[in-house]
Amino acid sequence: MKNNAKMMTSLLLMGSLITPQLHAQTAPTPPLNAPDAAAEAPVPPIELRAGRGHRGGYPGGQFRDSRHSSDRREELGDSQGPRGPREPRGPRERGALTALTTLTGTVGELKGNDDFILDGFLLKTAAGSTTLVKFPAHLGQSIQQAVKSGNSVSISGISETGLDGESIFRMTSLTAGKTTILDAPPTPPTTPPAAPSAATVTGKIADYQLDRAGRVNGFTLTASGDAKTIIRIPADVAYQLTNLATKGSTITVQGYPKILREGQVQLEKVNILRPTILTINGQQYLIR
Known part of the structure; x- marks a missing residue:
C-alpha cells in the first residue's frame, strides 16, 4: 500500500509539470491566408520637420521620412501669438524684486514683429539717444490710439537685452497726457473666436x-x-x-x-x- 501511494504521488507531480508545457505548445497559430498588417499599412507622406539638436535643421538639409524617424514632433502653434524667437530677458532671479526706471521723450517710428503686428516704437530722449520700447502685442490698438509720432510720453519699465544684443526697454506703463496704459493681461473675449478656415x-x-x-x-x-x-x-x-x-x-x-x-x-x-x-x-x- 505504501508503494502504491508513493507511485500515485509521483504521477501527480509529473502531471503538474507536463500540463503547462502542453498548454504552451498548443498556442493558436494564425491562419495561413491572414493578411500582413505591416504590408497593408498606408505609406505616410514625406514630412518636413524641425530637427532636435540641430540649430539649422538636419545636416545637409536632408528630408526625413516619418516611417524612419523617432524624433518628437514639433507642432506649429500660434502662441503665437506668433511663434517666433523671443528676446532673452535680462539677468533676473525668479521671485526677486526688480527696480523700475522711467524714461521720458518723444515717440518715433512704430515697430512691429515678424508678422508686422505692432509691439513697439522708438523713443527719442531729451539727451538725444534712441531707445526701442517694447510692449505686448495686445496693447497695440490702445497705444496706437493714445500716441502719435512726435508726442511726448513718460514710460516706466525695465531695461533688457534683445536677441541681437540690442538694448530694449520693456514697458510696464505708459502715460501720454491724461491717458495711462498699463501692461495688463488681455481681456478674455466674450465669445470664442471662430476657427480659421483652411x-x-x-x-x-x-x-x-x-x-x-x-x-x-x-x-x-x-x-x-x-x-x-x-x-x-x-x-x-x-x-x-x-x-x-x-x-x-x-x-x-x-x-x-x-x-x-x-x-x-x-x-x-x-x-x-x-x-x-x-x-x-x-x-x-x-x-x-
Missing part, C-alpha cells in the same frame, strides 16, 4: 525671410490678384526647404491664415499663412 494658394517664391537671429523663418509668395502673402514656417524646416525650392520656384501651399487677436494692430496689410502641406514639383510635403 486656405490654398499657389505662387512663386519671391524671397526668403530672416528672423531676428538671422535664420530663415518663412518666404514671400507672389500670387496673381492677392495681397502680399508670407508663408511662415519653422526655421529648421525652412533650412531644408531652401535646398529644394529656390527663389522663383512655383509652390502650392495649404494651411491656415493668421487671425489678429483682440487689441492687435497690423502695421502693413500682409496675409500670414501657416502651412500644413507644401506641394513642390508634384511632391507633397507634410509640415510638422
